[in-house]
Amino acid sequence: GQQLNQSPQSMFIQEGEDVSMNCTSSSIFNTWLWYKQDPGEGPVLLIALYKAGELTSNGRLTAQFGITRKDSFLNISASIPSDVGIYFCAGAGGGSNYKLTFGKGTLLTVNP
Amino acid sequence: SQTIHQWPATLVQPVGSPLSLECTVEGTSNPNLYWYRQAAGRGLQLLFYSVGIGQISSEVPQNLSASRPQDRQFILSSKKLLLSDSGFYLCAWSVVGGGGYTFGSGTRLTVV
Numbered sequence: 001g002q003q004l005n006q007s008p009q010s011m012f013i014q015e016g017e018d019v020s021m022n023c024t025s026s027s028i029f030n031t032w033l034w035y036k037q038d039p040g041e042g043p044v045l046l047i048a049l050y051k052a053g054e055l056t057s058n059g060r061l062t063a064q065f066g067i068t069r070k071d072s073f074l075n076i077s078a079s080i081p082s083d084v085g086i087y088f089c090a091g092a093g094g095g096s097n098y099k100l101t102f103g104k105g106t107l108l109t110v111n112p
Numbered sequence: 113s114q115t116i117h118q119w120p121a122t123l124v125q126p127v128g129s130p131l132s133l134e135c136t137v138e139g140t141s142n143p144n145l146y147w148y149r150q151a152a153g154r155g156l157q158l159l160f161y162s163v164g165i166g167q168i169s170s171e172v173p174q175n176l177s178a179s180r181p182q183d184r185q186f187i188l189s190s191k192k193l194l195l196s197d198s199g200f201y202l203c204a205w206s207v208v209g210g211g212g213y214t215f216g217s218g219t220r221l222t223v224v
Binding site for chain 1: 118154155156158161202204206212213214215216217218220
């Protein structure tokens with residue numbers, strides 16, 4: 001089956017620093033999504049990407065859909081303590097049987 | 113607007129007892145529905161998904177079962193819980209064909 005390699009597994013940064021994480025796949029995806037999960041909560045969608053090469057921002061977050069359709073990255077600028085959580089990438093191949101493949105997550109810790 | 117409800121939020125059950133977790137979606141029709149388990153606060157493991165009433169696909173062999181008695185209701189069950197069934201269970205829905213998943217707030221299950 002399809003697999004996503006998400007890196008890094010964890011990050012420890014200082015408040016104000018920029019963060020970058022990425023996902024790669026051996027398969028082509030038609031959709032890339034980035035989620036954030038706060039402790040004890042369900043993941044929440046941050047950014048959705050539907051077109052190869054697409055670059056989308058949501059506040060301090062920027063994500064890109066790789067040209068090859070096999071990768072995506074998420075950047076967070078000027079991190080703040082509330083950015084703490086687990087970030088998941090997810091990809092979908094499309095079709096009516098819509099199943100997402102999730103990465104294993106990046107645990108982000110921000111030190112004030 | 114669409115909302116997803118999942119309950120209970122936390123549950124402590126003895127080994128060998130039955131389980132029933134319920135998830136309902138409001139504000140949409142014919143959603144795809146999913147049950148995930150998350151262990152140790154990291155990766156999301158897809159347990160079941162459903163594309164319609166009575167249609168259940170199982171992703172991994174296990175001690176759990178799922179049912180979809182109504183269009184917007186998804187139930188996760190077990191006849192006899194095992195210690196290994198402990199974890200954080202998440203329900204999610206999506207529209208047919210794409211758009212990302214929307215997750216519920218999760219159920220923390222502890223089997224003792």
